[in-house]
Amino acid sequence: MATTTTKASSITTTASTKAATSMTEPEILQVDGITCMDCARTFEKHVQALPGVEKAGLNAVTGRLTIEGRVDLEAIQKLGAHENYRIYKHRRASTAHASTEGASIEKSRDWRKIRLILSGFFLTLGFVTEWTAGPEGLAIGAFLTALVFGGWGNFMKASRSLPKLQFNMSVLMTIAVLGAVAIGQWEEGATVAFLFALSEMLEGWTMDRSRRSIRQLMDLSPKVATVRRGCSQKVDIEIPVEEIRLGDIMMIAPGQKIAMDGRIIKGQSALQEAAITGESVPVEKGPGDEVFAGTLNSHGALEVKVTRRVQDSTIAKIIHLVEEAQTKRAPAQAFVERFAAVYTPIVMALALLIAVVPPLFWGLEWSAWIYRGLALLVVACPCALVVSTPVAIVSAISKGANHGLLIKGGLYLEEVGALKAIAFDKTGTLTGGEPVVTDTIAFGSLQEKELLQLAASVESPSEHPLAKAIIRAAHNKGLSLEEVNDFKALPGQGAVGTVRGRTIYIGNRKLFAEKGLLKERANLSSDRAIHHNVVIEEIVEKLQAEGKTAMLVGDEKTILGIVAVADEVRSSSAATLQRLKALGIKKIYMFTGDNPATAKAIAAQSGVEHYQAELLPHEKVEALEKVMAQHGKVAMVGDGINDAPALARSTVAIAMGGAGTDTALETADIVLMKDDLTKLPYAIALSRKAMTIIRQNITFSIAIKVIAVLAVFPGWLTLWLAILADMGATILVTLNSLRLLGYGPDSFEKTETSHS
Template identity: 45%
Template sequence: MAGDAASLISSQAVVYRVHGMDCSSCAKSLEKHMKSLPAVKDVVVNFSTGKMQLVQEGLEDEAIVKEVAKAGYTAMSLSKRANKQAAHTDRTGERLAIISGVLLVAGFLGSYTSVSPMLVTILYALAIISGGYRPARSAFYAIKSKSLDMNVLMSVAAIGAALIGEWLEGATVVWLFSIGNLLQTKSIEKTRDSIRNLMDLAPPEAWVKQGDSLTRVSVEDIGVGAVIVVKPGEKIPLDGIVLQGTGSVNQAPITGESIPVDKMTGDSVFAGSVNENGSLEIKVTKLVEDTAIARIIHLVEEAQEKKAPTQAFVDKFAAIYTPVVLIMALAVIVIPPLFSWGTWGEWFYKGLELLVVACPCALVISTPVAIVSAIGNAARNGVLIKGGTFLERAGVISAIAFDKTGTLTEGKPQVAEVIEIQGSEQEVLAIAKTIEERSSHPIAQAIIQYADAHNIAALAGEDFQAIVGKGAEATINAQKYYAGKPALFEELGVDLTAYKEQIQALQSEGNTLVIVGTSQAILGMIAVADTIREITVSAISKIKAAGIDEIVMLTGDNSGTAQKVAKQTGVSRYFAELMPGDKVEAVKALQKEGKVVAMVGDGINDAPALATADLGIAMGGAGTDTAMETADIVLMADNLEKLPHTINISRRALQIIKQNIWFSIIIKLVALVLIFPGWLTLWLAVLSDTGAALIVILNSMRLLRMKP
């Protein structure tokens, strides 16, 4: 719910980066504390991203930062324009933990020498005060805001240990807790920073062209329409379109593509990508806060704030678990001594142990850190997963349906074959190029590009004319020539009987035929077809290796074309001759078979099918805002290269979440069982809690290092 609330207030809220939160109960306590301030109208604190969104009237930034500090955390306001990571320089917690540790060791060593027991107790007391100052302060504000977080439980445990004379135990509890907190906080901050650091890839300044001179200007002061120059080896500072020059651009930070892409006049480029060679003049199309990389970071942080079903369940469980165990702890302290089953001191100690064990930190943290890590890893590899719900769903899909045109294939027709009948191949192409040269039709352009690639020049022609829906004509050397569909030549009275079988065979294989000839005879045929993307076959092979056998293709083409593409790509099943609305029915048919279906398309034409599927995956998000906004998962590059990684990291994330949850529960159960025989000490209880939380975090962080 926190993520949903955050999205509701984000338009009018000031955003703060909060440091020091190491579990979601910290976020809840801070949220309640800030809500208690009369000037605060609304506030959402999100543990996963370490952000606080605040709507208030009359408070200065300094006053807000002080209020956050009272609750035990540090905050910095984020500029909405820059939205860069705030530097964190507060080392107070580290210093206090070190002082507490030194005093603890001094007291422990003193107890084995001739040092006065009173001095030893004072050293332990100072260790408790120094190490426990910040947790106690946080506990005070948590209680004030009617929250029960781990700071409250640990503070009660440390004070209780001191009251019954267990000064060494109390000091050890505080020191272990402070060290555990520091390690947890640093680990979680590292996870959060994995995405924010992407922002550093875009340079803060750019060379702006003004007349014939170049001026170094901050990117925040550069507007849309400005012309910037990027020299070889420099990073591109803003999104734009190449006006002049050619270069090879490494855009891996945006799209995840490992191979640099050649850019020339008219091509789009993205901030954060590297111009490896050639000088580029670029017309800026987006402000710094609207660049693809800025929007990726914004959308990823929004996604990390949205709770997955598993996380929502664990949070509900923890909300019930903590007060129940707290009541049990009070019962353990009070009931047994009343029936003379032991001393008050003995059962008070066991009750304190139960209080420490009551902290559900490892359990509560088990899901969000894994989700943040997985979504962060995916974003760095060119995949935008829009939330924990979709990450979990991607981990359980059993079938993937692909749109054919533009997804499995290039979506651009290319000449597959030239069949000469009366003239030579060169003659057929020269006449076809001459006729088609003035047409913008994709098939015409495919013929022209093929002729250009083979260095075939157009002939001198005149009286150019398009024949709507059928082809085109032109007069060359006083002879009228035609290029078009077989139906055009049948209308002209040309006998195609001898070529019927050949024409049908080529068409059944998915080719579009362009016949070249006169009104008396045909010179040749040009077969034009959509080509399979180079990456498609290997991507589908890797998807199958990930355990998904049901690979389905949806296409409006005839069965012959569909069969050919399916055979070439490794698709196991296809639905052919579909109208756009029929794709929705095809997805529903797969779902009725009990499949969890992901639909992969371009995010625009396939919108209904993407919405119907259990998971909508759009391609080419870097170039289309629509895809970035509408799909559940977006492949930033315009190919399927990163889809296998998306499936693998989703499944790995689900495995790690399960590992974390079971590990957390088992550790708690073991600790609970060990309390009553007296085998569990207070400091071991703290170690089991903070240690389990740290192990869960480190286990989740393995997702950050997972490579495609």
């Protein structure tokens, strides 16, 4: 049990720890203008090295810089100025943030675009002059001008990094360009500068594609809302969402999006909740139902009482968690960064040896071997390797969020695809979590509708979940309830009341066994699968063996019938578990505190192979640990509220129904935003697709480097081929990663169908 302490405590004490940690909450800054992942990583290291900073983490896609410790904004802004970054305190009301970020990046990119165009123009002029045998001075001047315009941003970054002995990408490129000029290779120096500037523009564009999914989430909620205020006049005013107070009444017209989380107090409509749950089918809602910011009201006018501030809305929390998730590095990403850290200095040393050793010891031509060393220096930049993982992870997490699947970091994205077994909680996971009437068996001349009406009438004053299920079933059949007098709850047995002057009991077998009625034989009023003239107790036992709760209805002298209630298996459970098996999940388990008969019935209906019943919370942990000892990586799927110790102990904790449930959003590693188990196979498929793409990227990046290094020695690798290989690889792995933005549940289902 000691192994569960750390993670379990974070789950079970979320509310209390919030208050305790609020005094040391990290500072969040916004960094605009990021177009290069390697530069962003370097900037993050510089911030980390500032005095008083304990920990710094930069999300290169969203620009969120999270700092623990003392924050010197001015010092950070000076560091950012070296990369043309604009840095300010983060504002959580995301509209202004999104617009200023876009404006800042566009302004920065405009200058880069102008320099790129000018560099391209003068590079072309230089080549044309050479090909037409024009003046040599004109050609050299054109190449030098192209070199300055194309490499300006790179030169500025290098001038700040070189004095600190930080041999980053900008330093390597600058040395290569200046070295080419020094040995008279004007054309190649200018070409390298131009291609590098072009690659930066393309990398910025691909990063924008990654940002777009977050911006789409930010733009889901309206920025203003119509609110009714004033007790007597009831004036409707349109105000920004930041000014809306808890308890305000929002007026939602047909076709409008809901701006804030709240509860309907008037009106009926169907709401499109795809933004929150990923469910494309509109959900019918009326008075008392909860609604979420960013959802679309399809037809009816609604009055909604605001229950959460704009920064606390479900969509705001989703955006925040997705942004946080993108900063959590996966093991594959950590490996790449460790590899790059060792690889870069080794290749730099090799480039120096290639440039110096052959001329110095074997008298070979200096210019030729310096050129080869410079080419190796260019190709040494691990740009493609560095971006091979984070863009794929960001794309996968963003795509999942768009389909109601919230993955809280690259670690969990990687782990869920490697699962060997999955354990499910029963109630609210494999089952709907809400009891429903499954059987109405009337005896004698009583009809089934009359029995249900009588049972519901007796239960009408009760607040018990089983009583509510019976009342709901009667309402669904259009039955009107009779007045009940002298109602009394019988703890542990049932209830009693007077209907039409007749005392009616409803309860379990114990209640009627005490009256000596359970051994009576049933004379069924309809032709059912249960045969006539069967002892009533045998009928009860058969229903219980099916996982149902049998509630008998009768008076002092006889049993009138049985109403069976059960927490039904979700319609999607069996199909989902079958798909999980098809995906290679070796074993599926169910852990429940329910009785063995119910557990056996639910397991049979849902297709669970192994189940354990009557487990207390700590016993579920013990059962899970045995499964983990056998299979290694095991996920626990629950409702995010119960079974906290088991969720904490699992490799990946998966919570059902995160929409509107703070506990699920805060505690689980992966959240299925709607009570939709079908998203679980998609999560596994998305993980495996992401890891496949990451492996492709890493393999391709390393292979290009190996080929380029081997091509140096015979002199096949030119400078412009080196930059093309390096930056071309970067663009290709980024574009390959962006394919994940198109991998939704539909793509997964098509792939699965084609394989089958």
